[in-house]
Amino acid sequence: MRFIMALSMLFFMVSPAFAEEITIYSARMEQLIKPVFDAYTKSTGIKIKFITDKEGPLIQRMIAEGADSPADIFMAVDAGMLWKAAEEKLLKPTPSPTLKANIPSHLRDPNDRWFGLSVRARTIVFNTKKVNASELSTYEALGDAKWKKRLCLRTSKKVYNISLVAMMIADLGIEQTEKVVSSWVKNLSVPVFSDDVQVMKAVSQGLCDVGIVNTYYYGLLMAKHPDYPLVLFWPNQKDRGVHVNISGAGVTSHTKHEKAAIAFLEWLSSKEAQNLFAEVNFEYPVNPNVKPYAKVAKWGTFKQDMINVENAGKLQIDAVKLMDRAGYK
Numbered sequence: 001m002r003f004i005m006a007l008s009m010l011f012f013m014v015s016p017a018f019a020e021e022i023t024i025y026s027a028r029m030e031q032l033i034k035p036v037f038d039a040y041t042k043s044t045g046i047k048i049k050f051i052t053d054k055e056g057p058l059i060q061r062m063i064a065e066g067a068d069s070p071a072d073i074f075m076a077v078d079a080g081m082l083w084k085a086a087e088e089k090l091l092k093p094t095p096s097p098t099l100k101a102n103i104p105s106h107l108r109d110p111n112d113r114w115f116g117l118s119v120r121a122r123t124i125v126f127n128t129k130k131v132n133a134s135e136l137s138t139y140e141a142l143g144d145a146k147w148k149k150r151l152c153l154r155t156s157k158k159v160y161n162i163s164l165v166a167m168m169i170a171d172l173g174i175e176q177t178e179k180v181v182s183s184w185v186k187n188l189s190v191p192v193f194s195d196d197v198q199v200m201k202a203v204s205q206g207l208c209d210v211g212i213v214n215t216y217y218y219g220l221l222m223a224k225h226p227d228y229p230l231v232l233f234w235p236n237q238k239d240r241g242v243h244v245n246i247s248g249a250g251v252t253s254h255t256k257h258e259k260a261a262i263a264f265l266e267w268l269s270s271k272e273a274q275n276l277f278a279e280v281n282f283e284y285p286v287n288p289n290v291k292p293y294a295k296v297a298k299w300g301t302f303k304q305d306m307i308n309v310e311n312a313g314k315l316q317i318d319a320v321k322l323m324d325r326a327g328y329k
């Protein structure tokens, strides 16, 4: 054993190019990724350095650093942001057969520059004391007159809503989507909230009866307040399916540890890492061979929108303009 350790130390010493360390710029919060990084280091010996910030500042930082950037991997919590990093030429194509096999095609870049690692569903939440699930059907139907003064939404400034509307544009077209968003605005019971948890608290307190939220916030909130009268509803099951987004990552254009960076992404998409990555935040695995966490599985299965999530980026500007025209603050 000591002999092998001595041998491997020698190997590191004579092979300075061997990546015993990779650097990740991550918009995924530290408490959600640190356990994953630690597990990888434990099983491979490869150290992971990381900094966390919002995607915008991380992208700006990589642009400013240029070829000197220490980042090997960029990790984001929205497909539109991954698309943006790729547009800025910050990510390099990684045509890995493993990543392609483990990740469904609508949840990764068609040009292999970024890959979904967990699925985040943005769906309807309702107050069980005020609403029966049979009254709900689609995102669009939340604009019906019967929901007048009964709807709560988070601000349109949040990228999750920009992505939701961008994907609706991809599915329904601009005109139809604008009608839907305008009808939502007319049905708001109170001004928009700054986060999903506030939306759910308002629904639970009866300030409104329905809202649209990411399911992991529901999971986190209900773990603390199991008594809240809130249930998730899966809309559009007879047509396009539930809007999904991803948290994901790509290898940077200026990486000096490309092989190690690819190996890490491949590991993240594997059965071994998928639950670890998704479970800590009540998300869904991207790898269809991995079952969701039991607490998440309890919310039921649903059909998801199969249009490529790159549309969240491609149609982002259209979505922002549309929401502005519709008066969605």
Ligand code: FE
Residues within 6 Å of the ligand: 214
């Ligand atoms: Fe979030």
